[in-house]
Amino acid sequence: MISRVADHCFWFGRYVERAEATARMLGASVSLALDAELPSAQVWRPVIVVTGEEDQYREAQCAGDDEHAAWGEAEVVQRFMVWADTNNSSLHQTLRAARWNARSIREVLSLETWEAVNELHLWSDSSTAQAVYANHRDQFYRHVRGGTQLALGLMRSTMLHDEPLDFIWLGVLLERVGQTARMLDVHHHAFTLASRNVGGEIVETALWLSLLRALSGSEAYLKRSAGRVSSDAVARFLVSEPAFPRSIAYCVHSAHDRLCGIRPPDRHDLPGGTSLEQLRVLDAWLTARAKEPLAGSSVHDLLTHVVDEVQEICGQLGKELLGATA
Amino acid sequence: MQSQSQSQSGPIAQLAGLFEGYPGLANTYDEMFDGASPQLPRAPFARIAALLDKMRPEDLARAQALAESALLQQGVTFSVYGDSRGTEKIFPFCLLPRVVAAEDFRRLERGLQQRLRALSMFLDDIYGEQKIFGAGVIPPEMILGAGGYRPMLRGLKPPGGVRIHVAGVDLIRDTDGTWRVLEDNLRTPSGVSYVVENRLVSKRMFPKVFDAARVHRVDHYPTRLAETLRSVSPSGDDLCAVVLTPGPYNSAYFEHSFLARTMGLELVQAPDLFVDGDKVYCRTTRGPKRVDVIYRRTDEAFLDPDVFRPDSMLGVRGLMKAYAAGNVALANAPGNGVADDKAIYPFVPDMIEYYLGEQPILEQVATYVCMFDDDRKYVLEHLDEMVVKAVDEAGGYGMLMGPQASQAELDEFRARITAEPRRYIAQRRIELSSCPTWIAESSSRASSAISLTPTGRVEPRRVDLRPYILTSREGPWVLPGGLTRVALKQGSYVVNSSQGGGSKDTWVMKDHA
Numbered sequence: 001m002i003s004r005v006a007d008h009c010f011w012f013g014r015y016v017e018r019a020e021a022t023a024r025m026l027g028a029s030v031s032l033a034l035d036a037e038l039p040s041a042q043v044w045r046p047v048i049v050v051t052g053e054e055d056q057y058r059e060a061q062c063a064g065d066d067e068h069a070a071w072g073e074a075e076v077v078q079r080f081m082v083w084a085d086t087n088n089s090s091l092h093q094t095l096r097a098a099r100w101n102a103r104s105i106r107e108v109l110s111l112e113t114w115e116a117v118n119e120l121h122l123w124s125d126s127s128t129a130q131a132v133y134a135n136h137r138d139q140f141y142r143h144v145r146g147g148t149q150l151a152l153g154l155m156r157s158t159m160l161h162d163e164p165l166d167f168i169w170l171g172v173l174l175e176r177v178g179q180t181a182r183m184l185d186v187h188h189h190a191f192t193l194a195s196r197n198v199g200g201e202i203v204e205t206a207l208w209l210s211l212l213r214a215l216s217g218s219e220a221y222l223k224r225s226a227g228r229v230s231s232d233a234v235a236r237f238l239v240s241e242p243a244f245p246r247s248i249a250y251c252v253h254s255a256h257d258r259l260c261g262i263r264p265p266d267r268h269d270l271p272g273g274t275s276l277e278q279l280r281v282l283d284a285w286l287t288a289r290a291k292e293p294l295a296g297s298s299v300h301d302l303l304t305h306v307v308d309e310v311q312e313i314c315g316q317l318g319k320e321l322l323g324a325t326a
Numbered sequence: 327m328q329s330q331s332q333s334q335s336g337p338i339a340q341l342a343g344l345f346e347g348y349p350g351l352a353n354t355y356d357e358m359f360d361g362a363s364p365q366l367p368r369a370p371f372a373r374i375a376a377l378l379d380k381m382r383p384e385d386l387a388r389a390q391a392l393a394e395s396a397l398l399q400q401g402v403t404f405s406v407y408g409d410s411r412g413t414e415k416i417f418p419f420c421l422l423p424r425v426v427a428a429e430d431f432r433r434l435e436r437g438l439q440q441r442l443r444a445l446s447m448f449l450d451d452i453y454g455e456q457k458i459f460g461a462g463v464i465p466p467e468m469i470l471g472a473g474g475y476r477p478m479l480r481g482l483k484p485p486g487g488v489r490i491h492v493a494g495v496d497l498i499r500d501t502d503g504t505w506r507v508l509e510d511n512l513r514t515p516s517g518v519s520y521v522v523e524n525r526l527v528s529k530r531m532f533p534k535v536f537d538a539a540r541v542h543r544v545d546h547y548p549t550r551l552a553e554t555l556r557s558v559s560p561s562g563d564d565l566c567a568v569v570l571t572p573g574p575y576n577s578a579y580f581e582h583s584f585l586a587r588t589m590g591l592e593l594v595q596a597p598d599l600f601v602d603g604d605k606v607y608c609r610t611t612r613g614p615k616r617v618d619v620i621y622r623r624t625d626e627a628f629l630d631p632d633v634f635r636p637d638s639m640l641g642v643r644g645l646m647k648a649y650a651a652g653n654v655a656l657a658n659a660p661g662n663g664v665a666d667d668k669a670i671y672p673f674v675p676d677m678i679e680y681y682l683g684e685q686p687i688l689e690q691v692a693t694y695v696c697m698f699d700d701d702r703k704y705v706l707e708h709l710d711e712m713v714v715k716a717v718d719e720a721g722g723y724g725m726l727m728g729p730q731a732s733q734a735e736l737d738e739f740r741a742r743i744t745a746e747p748r749r750y751i752a753q754r755r756i757e758l759s760s761c762p763t764w765i766a767e768s769s770s771r772a773s774s775a776i777s778l779t780p781t782g783r784v785e786p787r788r789v790d791l792r793p794y795i796l797t798s799r800e801g802p803w804v805l806p807g808g809l810t811r812v813a814l815k816q817g818s819y820v821v822n823s824s825q826g827g828g829s830k831d832t833w834v835m836k837d838h839a
Contacts, residue, residue, distance in 0.1 A: 001611045002598050103401065104574050107587035111400070118401045163611065262611065270612050321611045323598075 001163045003323030008105040009164050010322060013171025015098035016117070020148035021179040022091050025050065026081055027141035028214035033074060035206055040072030046186045047077055050179075051089040060086055082133065082140075091144060095124045110158040113151055120147035166262045170317075173255040177248055177310050180215060184238050185303040187211045191231060205229045212238075215246050235299050240290040248306055249286045256283045262321070275316040282309045340364050343379040344386065344784055348762060351786050355503040355759040357424055370427040370835065377535040378422065387780035389531045390421050390764055396530075402523050404577045404823070417520055418828030423528055424761045424789060424810040425539065425833045434505060434793065435804045437687035438495055440678060442795050442802040445512065445665050447681040449489045452664055453480050463680045464673045468697065471748055472670060473718045474513075474663020476626075478633065482650055484659045486558025486799050491621075491657035492551070493795040493802075494518075494809075498691075499759035506689045506756070508790065510674070512666040513658055514623050517809040517829075518547060518794050519581035522588070524831040525807070541833040542806035548588035550796055550803060551621075555589075557798040558655045559618045567619035568594045568608065572628070572640065582623050596624070601644030604651040619655045626660040668717040668751050669695055696743050696750040705752040706743065709736050712752040714743065727819065729755055758819055760786035761830065763812055788813045790821050791832065806834040 025047060033043045048057045048071070057080055061070045070076060084090045099121035106114055123129050123143070133140045152172065159165050191207045208229050212218035221237050221244075241247040245254075256279045263272035265280075289302065318324035341348075350361050358375055359365040367375035394416060397403070403414035426434075451458050452469060459466040469475060494515030496508040525544050529536050552567070559565040571582035573595050586593035598609050599617065607614035627634045630645040648654045664670065672693040675686040694701040694712075705712055709728055716724030726739040743750045766782040793808035810830040811821035821827040 002592055002594055003609045003611055004595065004598050005592070006611045100574075103579075103583075106401070106580075106583040107593045114401065115399060119399050122399065167611075272611070323609055 001167075003321060005105050005108060005164070006167045007318070007322035007324070008101045009108065009167035010171040010317070012098060012101040012105065012109075013168035014175040015094050015101060016148050016151055017172040017175040018089070018179070019091055019094040019098060020145055020152070021176070022051070022081065022089065022094060023141045023144035023148070024216065025183065025214045026078060026091075027138060027145070028210050030074070030078075030137060030141075031213070032206070032210035035210070038207075040074060042190060043072075044074055044077040045071040046190055047081060049186050050182045051081070052182075053080075053087055053089050056087055060084065078137075092124055095121050095144070105164070108164040110154065112158045113154045116147060116151040116154055120144070120151070123147070163262060166258045170255055170258045170262070173251045173258065174310055174314060176246060177251040177255070178307060180238055180246055180248055180251070181303045181306045181310075183211065183215060184235060185300060185307075188231065188235060188299050188303075204231065208234045217244060217246055220244050232294060236294050239294065239299075239302065240286070242290075249283075249290060252279070252283050252286055252306075252310075256280055272317075272320045275313055275320050278309070278313045278316060282306070282313070340366060341375060341379040344381050344383065345375065345379045345762065348784055349786065351757075351760050351788075353501055354757045354786070354788075355499050355501055356786055357499075357759055357761040357789065359762070368427075370429075371425050374425055374535060374539050374833075377538055378532075383781045383783065386421065386764060387766060387782050390766065390782075391780060393419060393421055393527045393531060396527065397523070400523075401580065402519075403580055405575055405579060417823055418814055419520075419524060419527070420763050420787075420812055420814070420828055420830045421528065421531055422762050422764050422784065422830065423532075423833045424791070424812075424830045425835065426791070428835045428837045430505070431806060431834045433687065434497065435806070437505075438793060438795050438804050439802045440682065440684060440687050441495065441507070441510075441674065442490060442493055442797055444674065444678040444681045445493075445510065446488075446490055446797065448677050449659075449662060449665050450487075451681075453482065453661060458677075458680060461680060463676045464670070468669060468673075468695075469664060472664045472667040474661070474665075474667050476661040476664075479661040483652075484558070484649075485560040485652055485655040488554075488558050488657075488797055488799060489659040489662060490665075490795075490797050491554055491558065491659075493797070494792045495795065497688075497791045497793065498756055501757050503759065504689055506691050507671075507674075508691055508756075509668060509671060510666040511792075512662040513626065515792070515794070516578045516581055516623075517792060517811075518805075519584040520829050521794070521805070521807055521809050521832070522547060522584075524829060528831040528833075536833075539833055540836045542836055544805060544807035547794065547805050548585060550805070551585065552589040552591070554796045554798040554803075555619045555621055555655075555657055557800070558657065560652055560655060561616075561618045565618040566592075566608070566616060567621065568592045568599075568617055570594055570596065570599070570620050570622040570624055572596075572624050576623075578623065585621070591621075596628075596640050596642050599642045599645070601642060601648050604644070604648045604653055606642070606645065606648050606654045617654060619657065621657045626663070629656075629660060663718070668693075668715055669697065669748065672751070691753050691756060694752040696747040696752065701752075702743065702747055705750075706740060709740060709752075711754060713755050714739050714750055714752045716749055717751060718749070723824070725820075727755065755819065758788040758790060758813075758821075761789045761810070761812065763787035763814070763830075765814075785816070787816075788819055788821070789830070808832045808834075 029043055029047055033040065048054055061076055061080060080087055082091045085093060087093065099117050102109055102114055102117045132143065155165060155168060191204055208231060209218055212221050212234065215238065221234065224237060224241065225233050237244065238247055240249045242249055244250055259276050259279055263270050263276055265276060348359060348365055350356055350359065350365060358367055358371050360368055397416045397419065403416050405414055458464060490512050492515060494511040494517065497505050498508050499505055521544050555567045556565065569582055569586040569591050571579060571593055583593055594608060600607055606617040608617050622629065628640040630643060631641045632643050633646040649656055672695055675690060678684060678686045694705045696702045696705055712728040714726040726735060762784045764782055765785050766780065789810050789812045791808050791810050794805045796803050810832045811827050812830055813819060813821045814828045815826050818826065
C-alpha cells in the first residue's frame with residue numbers, strides 16, 4: 001500500500017473518531033449543565049481543555065475583563081467548538097478534514113463509506129444544519145454522532161478487511177486512546193476538586209455518570225460495577241476494562257493487533273518494527289498496571305504517560321510507514 | 327411479431343406532451359426531430375420520443391433535481407480552478423438523453439478505428455524513419471514546428487508498440503446531419519467518468535424508456551481500459567499498473583480517482599514514485615514496489631523534470647530514462663501532441679490514404695491553415711465569419727468566435743494571427759446539431775406559494791459527441807457511447823465545461839427500438 005495513501009487512511013480514521021468524540025462530549029455537557037447544579041464554567045471549561053484549544057479560545061473569546069465568565073458561556077463555548085473555523089478542533093473543521101482525507105483516498109474507500117462522510121460534510125455546510133443547531137441542539141449532536149458512526153460501521157461492513165482498513169482503524173483506536181485519556185484526566189482533576197467543595201458525593205456521582213455518558217460508557221460501567229459509582233472505580237474502568245471498546249487498555253491492545261496485521265512481528269524485512277515494539281511495550285505496561293491500585297495523583301501520572309507514548313508512537317508510525325519526512 | 331413490426335413502420339404520431347411545440351433552430355440538424363412542420367421524431371427514435379413525451383414537466387424537473395443532488399452527494403464533482411476554498415461543482419447535466427442510431431454508430435466506429443490506426447502509424451513514423459517527409463503529404467516544417475513534437479523521443483519504441491492507448495475524438499454534425507471530426511485528443515482526454523456516471527443516473531431515472539430503447543452498455547469501459555494497460559506491460563503476469571494524478575486539487579481529480587477505483591489500481595501522485603536503476607518504484611508501507619505501467623493523467627510537461635520542465639516541482643526524476651530503457655509503459659505515450667495539433671488535423675485524411683491506402687470514412691471540417699499565405703489572407707479578410715483556434719490549446723481557450731466577436735476581439739486576433747501564423751487555424755462556424763434539452767424554469771414566480779413545484783421546458787441546444795477509443799496491442803476498440811457535451815446557454819456554440827457547457831448521457835442503440 002502506498003505510504004501517502006496509508007497516511008490519509010490513518011488521518012481519516014482519526015478525524016472521523018474525533019468528530020464523533022467531540023459531538024458526544026458536547027451533547028453530554030449540555031445534559032450535565034441541566035442536571036448538576038454546578039458553576040457553568042466547571043461544565044464548559046473542561047470541554048475546551050480536553051481538545052487542547054485553551055489558548056485559541058482565550059484569544060478568541062476572553063478578550064474582555066471577565067475571563068472567568070467567558071469559560072462558562074455555554075453558547076459561546078459550543079459555537080467555538082462546533083463552528084469556529086479558527087479552531088482546528090471544531091466539529092465543522094474536523095468534518096471538513098475527514099472529508100478531505102476521504103476524497104484523497106476515494107479509491108480505497110467503499111462507495112457507501114465515502115457517501116456517508118460526504119453527506120455528513122455537505123450537511124454540516126448546509127442551512128439545514130444551522131437551523132437544527134439553533135432549534136434542536138441535541139438533535140444536532142445526535143446527527144453528527146449518527147453520521148460518523150454510520151461511516152465507522154460501513155467501513156467494517158463494506159470494505160475489504162485488509163491494509164487500508166487496518167490503517168483507518170489504527171487511526172480510530174489511537175485517537176480514541178487520546179480522547180479517553182484526556183477526558184478522564186481533565187474530569188478526574190475537576191471532579192475531585194468539586195466533591196471537596198460543594199455538595200459532596202451526590203454531585204460527584206452526577207459528574208462521573210456524565211463523563212461515562214460522554215464516552216458511551218455509562219451502561220457498560222453500571223453492568224460491571226453493579227450500580228456503584230466511585231471515582232476510583234470509574235477511572236479503573238476507563239483505563240483497564242478489557243471488554244469496553246473505549247477503555248485505554250482495549251484501544252491500545254486492539255491498535256497493537258491492527259499493527260501486527262499491517263506489519264507482522266516476524267517480518268523483520270519490513271519497515272514498522274520500532275512502532276510495533278513501542279505499541280507492544282505500552283500494551284504490556286497497561287496490562288501490568290491493571291493489577292495495581294489506581295487512585296489519586298497516580299491517575300494523572302498514568303494518563304500523562306499514555307498520552308505521551310501515543311504521541312510518540314504516532315510520530316514513529318509517520319516516519320516508518322506513512323511517508324513522513326523525518 | 328406482426329404488431330411489433332407494424333408499430334415500427336406505422337405512421338409516427340405527432341407528440342403532444344413534453345415535446346409539444348418543440349421549436350427547431352434555423353438551418354440546424356436536430357438529433358431527435360425532423361425539422362418539418364409540425365415536428366416529428368426521426369424514425370429510429372419514434373418509440374423513445376413517444377415514451378419521453380409522456381413525462382410531465384414537474385416529474386422531469388423533480389428527477390433532474392434529484393439527479394443533481396445524487397451527483398453532489400456521491401462527489402461526482404470537478405474542482406473550480408482559481409477558487410482558494412477548493413469549491414467543487416457538479417458538471418451540469420441534462421437528464422434527456424442524446425440518442426445515436428445503431429447504423430450511424432456502426433459507421434462512426436469503423437471511421438474512428440481507421441483514423442486511430444492512421445494516427446498511430448503517423449506517430450511511429452514521425453518518431454521513427456520520417457518517411458512521410460519525402461512523400462509530399464504534409465510539409466515537414468509543419469510537423470517539426472509543432473509544439474507537441476519532441477525530438478528527444480525519436481528512435482524510442484514504446485512498450486507494446488502502442489502510443490495512443492486512450493483517445494477522445496470530438497465529432498459534430500452539420501446542417502444536413504453529416505458527422506464530422508472536429509478535433510482529436512490524443513494526450514490525456516478526459517470526461518469518460520461522466521459517461522459511466524451519467525448512465526447510472528439515467529438508468530435510475532428512466533428505467534422504462536431505457537429498457538425500451540435497447541442501448542449498448544458503457545460500464546465495462548474501466549475493465550477494457552485495464553486490459554489495454556495490461557496488454558502493453560513490459561513484464562509478465564504479475565504486473566503493477568497505477569493511475570498517476572496531479573492530486574485532489576486538479577479539476578479532473580474525480581475522474582482519476584474513479585478510474586483507479588473501477589480498475590482496482592492504485593492512484594498515485596508523483597512524490598509516491600521514484601526511479602532507481604532505470605526502474606520505477608512506488609513508496610509503500612512494505613517498502614518499494616516495482617511499477618510496470620503508468621496511466622498518467624498528468625501533462626507530459628510535468629512528467630520528468632530532468633527532461634521536460636526543469637522548473638517543475640511535480641514529476642518523477644528519471645522517469646523518461648526508465649521509459650527509454652523499456653522498463654515502464656506510459657499511457658498515453660509522451661510526444662502524441664504532434665498528432666493532435668490543430669494545424670496537423672487538416673492533413674489527417676491524407677495520412678489515412680498515405681499509411682493505409684484507404685479512403686477516409688469520416689468527414690472533417692474544412693480548415694484554413696494560417697501558416698499558408700493564401701489561407702491566411704482569406705482568413706484575415708473573412709475574420710468575422712470564422713472560428714479561429716490556437717493549435718495547442720484545448721478546453722475552449724484561445725479561441726475566437728468570429729460571428730459573435732466584438733471589434734476589439736477581432737482586432738486582437740488579427741494581430742495575433744499576423745504575429746504567429748503557425749499557432750492558428752480557422753474554420754467556418756458549423757451550425758452544430760441540436761438536441762432536446764431540459765431547461766429549468768428560474769423561479770421568477772417564487773412569490774406565490776404554489777410555484778414551489780419546480781418546472782421547466784424542453785428547448786433545442788447545440789451538442790457535440792466525444793467517443794472514446796482504446797488501443798491495445800490488438801488494435802483500436804470504440805466504446806459504444808461517449809460524452810455528449812451540450813452548450814446550455816441559449817444561442818451558444820461552445821460546449822466546453824469551462825465555458826458553461828454541460829453533458830448528456832449518450833444512448834447508442836443496439837438496433838431498432
